[in-house]
Amino acid sequence: MRVGVLGGGQLGRMLALAGYPLGIEFRFFDPNAGAPVGQIGQLIAADYGDHAALERFLEGVDVVTYEFESIPVSTVRFVAERMKVFPPVKALATAQDRLLEKQLFDDLNIPTPPFAAVDQIQDLQRAAARIGLPVVLKTRRMGYDGKGQAVIRDAASLDAAWQQLAGSPLLVEKYVEFQHELSVIGVRDTTGREVFYPPIENVHREGILRKSTAPAPSVTPELATLAIEYCRRLMDRLAYVGVLALELFSVDGELFANEMAPRVHNSGHWTIEGAETSQFENHLRAVLSLPLGVTTQRGNSVMFNIIGHIPPVERIMAVEGAHLHLYGKAPTEKRKVGHVTLVAQTSAGLERGSIELGLALGLGSNDA
C-alpha cells in the first residue's frame, strides 16, 4: 500500500510515522524541497500547478490524501480525475471558504455566530448594525493562525477594518465572547462507519494553538454528545472519508461552530499517546478502507505546542511521562516546531504534570 500525501509538513510527517508500522509506504508532494517529511520519506518538490510533477507523484500510489488545507482545489481536482482522493474535494473547497463553511453549518442546523458576506463597505455597515458590535471582519479564504482578521469594537473602526482587508472577498461575523474553545475530531470510513474522539479544550494566543486538554474539562456529557452530533452531520453530508476536525465555541452552555478542518488536526496530537488509536493511524485506516481503530482514551491528556524555539530537550524529557515530538523544522518566530503530550490517570495528576512541563517549556502562566 502506498499513500500519496499532498503537503509535507509536520502533519504529513506524523502520518508517515503512524503508517510505517502498518506497512504503508508514502510519497509526499510539497513546493518546499526542505519540507519536514523529506527527512523521513520520499518527497517530490514542485509547485502545486506542475502537472507533470503531479503525474510522477501519482505513479504507483494507491490513494491520495492531503495534510494542508490551503492546497489549491484545482490541484486536488487534477489528482481526483486520476486517482481516489480522500477527504473529498468538496470538503476541502468548503473549508477553504469561510462563507461556504458557515452556510453549510447553517444548512445542517449547527449553530454558528451570525454572519454575512461582505463585498463592499455598505455590506459591512449593514451587517454590523444587524448583528450588533463587536464583530470580526475576516477574509473568506486563506486566513489561518489569526491572520486576515480584524475585530471591530465600535462603529468608528469599521472604516479602518475595511481598509485593512478590502480587496479580498470578506465576511463579517459576531465577535463571540466565549468561555472555552473546543474541538471535536471524527473519523469516517468509505463505508460510512464513524468514530469520534472526546471533545478537546483548546487555548489559543495570538491566533495560534498553545494547549489542548482531552477530554475537555468544561464539557458536560450532554454537550459532548451534541458536539459529536454536529461533527457527524458534517461528515455525513460531505460523504466524508478521513479525519475531520470541527472547532467550536462554548458560550454560556451553548455551542457555536467556528470552523472545520478536513485533515488531521493540531488539537488531536494528544491521541498519539492518549488514545488507543491515534488520529493519524485512523486517518490512514479510513482512506485505505481498513477497519477504523477504537478511540478509547488511555487517561487524561494535555498537549502543549512548542512555538518559535525549542527549549532544552533534556528538561522536557526529564518530566515524568512527557512525550516529545519535534518536527525537524528550523525554529522561527511563531512557527510550530514541535509539541509535547502528557497523559495522566487522574485530572489532579495531569495538573501537577502540566505545571512541571510548563516550567520545562519555559511557558508563562498564560499558556501553562
Add this chain to the structure above:
Amino acid sequence: MRVGVLGGGQLGRMLALAGYPLGIEFRFFDPNAGAPVGQIGQLIAADYGDHAALERFLEGVDVVTYEFESIPVSTVRFVAERMKVFPPVKALATAQDRLLEKQLFDDLNIPTPPFAAVDQIQDLQRAAARIGLPVVLKTRRMGYDGKGQAVIRDAASLDAAWQQLAGSPLLVEKYVEFQHELSVIGVRDTTGREVFYPPIENVHREGILRKSTAPAPSVTPELATLAIEYCRRLMDRLAYVGVLALELFSVDGELFANEMAPRVHNSGHWTIEGAETSQFENHLRAVLSLPLGVTTQRGNSVMFNIIGHIPPVERIMAVEGAHLHLYGKAPTEKRKVGHVTLVAQTSAGLERGSIELGLALGLGSNDA
C-alpha cells in the same frame, strides 16, 4: 543529534520510528542493500569489514549503537576507536560467546544451568557424566533461533551430537525442563541510572519467539525483584549503556539465566504501546545521555510475532486495540516479518483479546 546504527533490520527500523519524534536523525550500516531500514532512513550498504564505508558511516554521527548481536566485534572495535559506541564492546563480545556469558553469570552469582566447555568428544562425555543427561550441546558462537544446538537424551546420542556440531567451539549444559521462559529488560544510562520493565513471559516454538506476555503472569513479586536484580548486576559489571535483555528459565520457583542480548529485544516490543516509554526510546535516551523515561505499564500486554507470512491485515486491524507492526521484509519461512501487540486493562480482557487475535493471525492453539 544523529545516531549511527550498525545493522538495518526491524530493530533498527523501530529505533528510528521511536527516535524521529525526538528530533533524532539516523544513519544505518548493513551489508544488505535491501535491509528494512532503507525504506525509512539513510542506509550505507557495505560489508562490516569495509573500513572506508565505516568511515563514511561515521561522518557527522554523534554516537553509534548496534541492533544486531552477530556484528563482528572487530567492526565495533574499529568504530569504538573513532566514536562513542554503546552498549560497550565488552557486552557484545561476551554475548557472542556462550561460554564467556555463562562464566559471567557464574561470576556474578546469577544461577545458570551447569555447563562445561567442549573441545573434544572426551570433554562432552565427562561433562555429560558429571551434569547428568539430558544435556544440550551448543556452539559457543553465532547460534540463534534454535540453530546450532543438539539435545542429548541418552548416552548413545553423544557421538551423533558431536558429529553434528564438531568443528566449532562448543559448550554443553544441562537441559532444563523449565515451566516458563522469562526475560527482563533493563536500561542503563551513561551516569549509571537504571530503569527496568517488569519480567515478561515468553513462548518459543522451533527456537523462535512466538508470544510475549507482560507482566509475566507466573512471576511472583519476589521472583520479579530477583530477575531485575540479576539484570542490574550484569549492567553494573559491564558499565552498560542502553537496553539489555536477560533471558531466564523458571524451574520450580527458581530462576536460571539462559542468555543475554546487548540490544533492544523482541520480547520488549510490547513496550511501544504497553509502557509509558518504549524500549526503543529508552535505548536512544540512554546512548544519547538524555534522561531515561519511566517504564510504567499502561495495562497488561501480549505480543504475537508474525512469522513466515502476513495474514490479512484487515482481520488483524479489526481486533479491538490490536496494534500491527510490519517490518517491510519479504515474507519467507520462519522469518519474523512483523508483530502485533494488544494492551488490556485486565488479565481477563487480555485473554479474550488474545483468543480473537490468535484467530485473526491464524495461529494454532500452540501459539495463541
